Amino acid sequence: MKLSDGIYLIEGENHGRYPFCNCIFIKNGRCLLDSGAGESISSLNPEVIINSHWHEDHIPKNCIAKRVLAHELDANAIENFEEFKRRYGIGDFVKIFVNFEFCKVSETFGDGDILEFGVDIETIHTPGHSLGHCCFLIDGEILYLGDIDLTSFGPWYGCLDCNVDDFVTSIRKVRKIVEKGVEIAVPSHGPAVFGKEKILSSLDRYLEKIFEREERIKELGFKNSDFRKLGFEESLVGRGIIYKKLPEPKEVYGHFEKVMIEKHLERLGHR
Numbered sequence: 001m002k003l004s005d006g007i008y009l010i011e012g013e014n015h016g017r018y019p020f021c022n023c024i025f026i027k028n029g030r031c032l033l034d035s036g037a038g039e040s041i042s043s044l045n046p047e048v049i050i051n052s053h054w055h056e057d058h059i060p061k062n063c064i065a066k067r068v069l070a071h072e073l074d075a076n077a078i079e080n081f082e083e084f085k086r087r088y089g090i091g092d093f094v095k096i097f098v099n100f101e102f103c104k105v106s107e108t109f110g111d112g113d114i115l116e117f118g119v120d121i122e123t124i125h126t127p128g129h130s131l132g133h134c135c136f137l138i139d140g141e142i143l144y145l146g147d148i149d150l151t152s153f154g155p156w157y158g159c160l161d162c163n164v165d166d167f168v169t170s171i172r173k174v175r176k177i178v179e180k181g182v183e184i185a186v187p188s189h190g191p192a193v194f195g196k197e198k199i200l201s202s203l204d205r206y207l208e209k210i211f212e213r214e215e216r217i218k219e220l221g222f223k224n225s226d227f228r229k230l231g232f233e234e235s236l237v238g239r240g241i242i243y244k245k246l247p248e249p250k251e252v253y254g255h256f257e258k259v260m261i262e263k264h265l266e267r268l269g270h271r
């Protein structure tokens, strides 16, 4: 879908649902934002791929480009399986997420850098979902949101480098940028959102999920302080706080839910 002159939304297979993601292609700069849309992106023949973050659904075809760019805090996990595995924190289970080759990151960037690839791409460091997660503002108009993905599921923070406070701050940071006049927002896993007011209300709804989860945890009244030693049942896993129904394999998704609940408890001062 054409978003603007020479700028295209490349919808991921299965409407960009995991394990695919939506990408943006900038024709003049032969530049692709993320590489998880599926087989179709090979025919775009991109020279540069810029990653929003290190997760497997955003980096699987990085090798098709000559240059790969990423934020300095995520580069290591993008190019190195051992660091990828460490951040997931699920041991060898991590292999179920990896069916691609890891490729070198050729250049890194920080926050607020302007990358010039036929258009100006401003990097917006938005940690929370990952340490080096970034959104990208193209020519001040089109915002690629990465995994601030505006889904009804809400924010995901099940890895070791995720942080709930940072996620909240990042959503608010993006909100301020949208307020200045962004009219097109492209999340990695859902339909593009058009119109400033609609983008703002989608961000608000998305942020609200974090506080709803927190309320639910408070309602259930958690007391024990040695959280890590607890089994799923006692640590409120499987009660619909994060996942309405735990996906398979339950060891893995139960672990993610436990990590996410634990991060809330840290925030609530229970540990």
Ligand SMILES: [Zn+2]
Binding pocket: 053, 055, 129, 147
């Ligand atoms: Zn992700």
